[in-house]
Amino acid sequence: MSTLRGGGGPRYKTGQTSDRPYETIAVDKLTPIIGAELSGIDLSQPLSNRQFEEIHQALAENLVIFFREQHLADEQHLAFGRHFGELHIHPAAPHAPGHPGLMIIHADKDSPRANGEGWHSDVSCDPEPPMGSILYIRTCPPHGGDTLFASMYAAYEALSDRMKQYLDGLTAIHDGEDVYRGLYANFGVADKPDYPRAEHPVVRTHPVTGRKALYVNRGFTRRITGVPRDESEGILRYLFEHMENPLFQCRFRWRENSIAFWDNRCTQHRAMWDYWPHIRSGHRVTIKGEKPV
Numbered sequence: 047m048s049t050l051r052g053g054g055g056p057r058y059k060t061g062q063t064s065d066r067p068y069e070t071i072a073v074d075k076l077t078p079i080i081g082a083e084l085s086g087i088d089l090s091q092p093l094s095n096r097q098f099e100e101i102h103q104a105l106a107e108n109l110v111i112f113f114r115e116q117h118l119a120d121e122q123h124l125a126f127g128r129h130f131g132e133l134h135i136h137p138a139a140p141h142a143p144g145h146p147g148l149m150i151i152h153a154d155k156d157s158p159r160a161n162g163e164g165w166h167s168d169v170s171c172d173p174e175p176p177m178g179s180i181l182y183i184r185t186c187p188p189h190g191g192d193t194l195f196a197s198m199y200a201a202y203e204a205l206s207d208r209m210k211q212y213l214d215g216l217t218a219i220h221d222g223e224d225v226y227r228g229l230y231a232n233f234g235v236a237d238k239p240d241y242p243r244a245e246h247p248v249v250r251t252h253p254v255t256g257r258k259a260l261y262v263n264r265g266f267t268r269r270i271t272g273v274p275r276d277e278s279e280g281i282l283r284y285l286f287e288h289m290e291n292p293l294f295q296c297r298f299r300w301r302e303n304s305i306a307f308w309d310n311r312c313t314q315h316r317a318m319w320d321y322w323p324h325i326r327s328g329h330r331v332t333i334k335g336e337k338p339v
């Protein structure tokens with residue numbers, strides 16, 4: 047793992063502060079770089095425009111936001127997601143009966159695997175990958191089952207100017223085929239003939255903040271286009287190790303009835319399956335995004 051040590055102070059200086067105070071919610075940052083817990087808001091109640099604006103602001107400033115002690119029916123979870131855009135339907139994962147927009151996140155003692163065990167940005171193999179995901183965990187193990195989130199703005203900004211120049215204009219192939227085929231057989235999900243595959247810029251510009259973010263991930267990115275295969279492998283290996291530096295991360299400790307809402311355009315996440323044989327269970331609502339540029 048890279049140390050980022052270079053002398054002259056930290057190589058990555060965030061410089062990001064909010065100049066707009068919040069009026070309707072309290073925002074408690076987990077780190078200066080990524081993650082904040084929001085309080086003073088009950089998502090089961092109708093929200094004012096100002097509350098929605100401040101949730102948007104908190105997401106843009108913190109990349110992933112967390113809510114505690116929320117009690118939402120499935121329809122309310124879906125409606126909260128719809129407020130941020132049209133819902134994205136997962137190309138492979140099981141969903142709650144009658145609700146294709148409610149992806150099942152569940153692991154127990156008989157599970158062959160758990161969701162999101164490797165670093166990834168959700169469904170980045172889609173030509174228009176999801177902008178955000180809203181995960182509502184209702185059942186937690188007694189300990190463990192945390193989710194790690196990493197800022198891809200920070201990962202990009204901490205690269206050397208030489209590396210930024212090299213990556214400028216490059217694209218990479220993201221492929222769902224070897225990820226999704228057979229993945230959900232234990233839930234009784236039959237495979238589709240094809241899974242999404244797409245070419246995206248290695249560095250994308252966030253449509254809301256205008257900041258640049260690294261957009262390659264171990265889960266889906268297979269190769270950089272237009273360079274020899276060994277060069278692509280070497281560069282991707284470096285970028286994957288670089289972006290996993292804990293400096294860019296926060297770690298969320300779930301409790302029952304917590305919600306995490308992350309922006310897939312500028313973050314990656316990884317879920318820990320350290321709680322076997324216990325149950326961790328909930329639903330994810332995912333919001334459609336745009337073609338990365």
Ligand code: SIN
Nearest residue numbers: 151161162193317330
């Ligand atoms: C996911 O990748 O959406 C799963 C994240 C989690 O279970 O914490």
